[in-house]
Amino acid sequence: MLLVTGSGAPGWHAGLLGASITAPHLLGPFVARSLDTARDGRRVIALACVLHGATFAAAVLLYPHTWPVVAALLLAASGLAGPLLTGGISSRLPAIAGPGRDSQRRAQGWDVATYGLGGTIGPAVVAAASSWASPTVAALILTAATFAAAALVGLLPYAPPLAAGLDVPRPGRTLALMLASGPLRRTLYMTVTVALSVAVLPIAAVVSTDRLGAGPAAAGILVAAYGLGNLAGSAGLMLRPPKGDADRLMTGFAFAVAAALALLVVADGFVVTAVAYAAAGILNAGFFAATLAARSEYAPRQARAQVFVWVGALKITAGSAGTALAGAGAVALGSDRAPAAMALVLTTACAAASILDRRTARRPGHPTSRPRTGFRDGDSSEGH
Structure with missing residues (x-):
């Protein structure tokens, strides 16, 4: 964005390039299968790091000297590697931490x-180096x-x-397995909904500064x-890992x-609003950790990385939405409270739906009340 605006190019160039690096995350599940089939997933992630960095650097260096579409295509290649650097690395946590649930x-x-x-740190480095x-x-x-x-991945x-x-x-087929498994289905739609909800907070911060009697810069303080x-x-979470079933923890x-x-x-005052933002950050960290636990504990062995990347890809899309x-x-x-109010309704409805989903699936004879093949022992759809 800084590169485009600093060159005097029109704003739509910045939008094009920004979308080019984020939109390919939707294709993440189609490249994540390589992690589940590779003999050494570390090599796949390392290669993704190199591809991500090389194509990103090429786009930045070529942008002033070529058509914007060339930079957009290079950034799309960079974004395609992105899911392997997020969900792909997260899928390796059991190998790093060991088999114990607390660890x-x-x-x-x-x-x-x-x-x-x-x-x-990333935006801070960009701001400092750009200045x-x-x-x-x-x-x-x-x-x-x-x-x-x-x-370092090695x-x-x-x-x-x-x-x-x-x-x-x-x-x-992986997505179908996820939708058929109660815990993974709830992981998917709760992650998407909460990601969509917390993504409204920066916008809510900007539009609420007048009502709070603060200057525009106060939005940065809230964020x-x-x-x-x-x-x-x-x-x-590091000091006191959450206990209990990951499915219920998410709810x-x-x-x-x-x-x-x-x-x-x-909230009416600036201080109370800032406290609400901080509380949302604390609690969303807990929710995020619970979704990681759910992905790790309920994913079928043969598609663990794909499960991580499916959820991560849809989460990024939901954040943009x-x-x-x-x-x-x-x-x-016409209300600065509207974004937070919409997020509140969506998150509450989703959490309530997860309770109903869990109770419905436990009824005798319900298809998801029976263990499904392909999942680890204890990881059947409603066996927890």
């Missing part, structure tokens, strides 16, 4: 923290970090392929409060996120 959930807290740190040099230099610094990550513990000797399903809350929640944290959104809807919905809602309804 895995502590590792999931670390995983949540890496997203928060990346989302904080003393240029956006191109900032992009190349990020590229160098990606190449370093390719080397330090992760080796894990033999879980799908050895098993029929690794195609992406469409920072959310980010700090997310990091604090991640730290808490509980979804209701808790809804409670933070409700506080945001009714949430941002668009927040902006449209604030304009159409």
Whole structure:
């Protein structure tokens, strides 16, 4: 974005390039199968790091000298590798943390923290490097970090392929398995809904500053409060990993996120609003960790990486939709409280639906009340 605006190009160029690197995440499930079939998944992730960094750097360097569509195609290739660097790495947590549930959930807290740190440090590096040099230099610094990550991936513990000797399903069949499994189905739609809901918060921060009697810069403080809350929640998860069934934990944290959104809807003062943002960050960290636990504990062995990437890809798409919905809602309804109110309704309805879904699936004779083949022992659709 800085590269485009600094060159004097029209704003639609920035939108095109931004969409080019995020939209390909939807294709993530179609490349994730390589992780489930590879003899050493670390090599697949390392190759994805190199591809991601090389195509990103090429797009940045060529943009001023060629047609925007060339940079867009290179960024699309970069974005296609993205899901392997998020859900792909997260799918390896059991190999890193060991078989114990507490150690895995502590590792999931670390995983949540890496997203928060990346989302904080990355923009800070870009802002600093762009101010003393240029956006191109900032992009190349990020590229160098990606190449370093390719080397560091080799330090992760080796894990033999879980799908050895098993029929690794195609992406469409994997999605069907997820929808047929009660816990994975709920993981999917709750992750999508909560991601959409929390994505409205930056827009809500911008449109609410006038009502709160604060300047436009106060929106940054509110968003920072959310980010700090997310990091604090991640730290808490590392120190005290959540106990209990991951399926129910997701529902509980979804209701808790809804409670933070409700506080945001009714808050009038700036301090209370900032507290609501921080609470939303803390509780969303818990929800994110619960979804990681659910993906890890309920995924079929032969499609673990695909499950992680399917959920992650749809989560990113939902986040984009949430941002668009927040902006449209604030304009159409003429209320700065509208984005948070819409998010509150969606999150509460989704959490309530998960309870009904779980109870319905337990009724005798219901198709999902019976164990399904292809899942690990204890990972049948409603066996928990």
